[in-house]
Amino acid sequence: MRWLILLVALLAAHTVEAQEPASGRDLYRGACAACHGTDGTGLPQAALGFDVAVPDFTDCSFATPEADADWLAVVHDGGPARAFDRRMPAFGEALKEDEILRVLDYIHEFCGDGRWPRGELNLPRALVTEKAFPENETVLTTTVALDGAGAVANELLYERRLGARTQFEVIVPFVSHDTGGQWRSGLGDVGAAVKRVLVHSRQRGSIFSVTGEVVFPTGKESEGLGSGVAVFEPFLAFGQILPADAFLQVQAGAELPRRGAKEAFWRAALGRTIVSGRFGRSWSPIVELLAAREMESGARVEWDAVPQMQVSLSKRQHVLISAGVRVPVTGRSARGAQLMTYVLWDWFDGGIRDGWR
Ligand code: HEC
Known part of the structure; x- marks a missing residue:
């Protein structure tokens, strides 16, 4: 019993x-x-x-x-x-x-504060299309002209989060270009921006934010290093997680210079992340489609495509690189192809020399 x-x-x-x-x-x-x-x-x-x-x-x-x-x-x-x-x-x-x-x-x-968007919504950064997630990172982007007169631009971007939903950023470009055998180089037009997350949901896999950016005429216009005019650039950014580790990011806004032609733009980045092995290096092939149109009647939409690959370098996944080519789809005679690359350091996750092994 x-x-x-x-x-x-x-x-x-x-x-x-x-x-x-x-x-x-x-x-x-x-x-x-x-x-x-x-x-x-x-x-x-x-x-x-x-x-x-x-x-x-x-x-x-x-x-x-x-x-x-x-x-x-x-x-x-x-x-x-x-x-x-x-x-x-x-x-x-x-x-x-x-x-x-x-x-x-x-x-x-344990955090218990729903205002903070979850890290899953932090999608891989595209070369041109801005993301909606507020970041703590530093990115050095280099753009090299592949056609026409020589031109190289290095752009240092510093982003810092301020609390749950806000991010502040500063963009400092250094530009060089060939003016018929003579290279001119120097500081370009410096920008500053504030981003604010409006809505986010991990369940729906989406995040939506608004940014206001001002670009100051710090580059010498006479040497072709700057536009010579302050530009206000407001834009919306949206990120969506898709099935099978794919994602879509969309950015739409306008470039409103104090004088001269205003321009509207919209950009989209579609990509997918593939992890090698169980928890190894992540590879994100992305293709971007960029459209811009001057805000006057009769102006045509200019389209560019940017196929690219982002890959994590460090074991901590906090240092990544990306490379791609920006190819004009319309107006090829006016704009040439450009090689674009960046090195990204998510400094919140550790020093640039930490986290490699
Ligand atoms: C023996 C002690 C110990 C136990 C038990 C332990 N942890 Fe940890 N955990 C640590 C230490 C130490 C760190 C910090 C490592 C560092 O910063 O290098 C850490 C870090 C972490 C991190 C942070 C990683 C990051 O991104 O910074 C997570 C998440 C975590 N632990 C989860 C867990 C979970 C879940 C469990 C239980 C299933 C657990 N830990 C059990 C000691 C422990």
């Missing part, structure tokens, strides 16, 4: 377990809280005896920009999967993938 009761009890316990999988909270308390704390703030380094600090999951500015894919890599394979400390253990054998994802959902509750 005793045996029977024991057997029934065991079976009952087993079925309960099978029916009700452990919640993210229970899994977190069992596997993570010893270091990360029940409240998610992380135990003090001194208490753990670690020479590395445990992150604070209640800090929204840290926790929300991280995409689950990166955290999954860290929890599954341990800190070194993303060049973090090996004191962050690997749970790939103790926990199933859906259990890890449940723990990550639970970790995201």
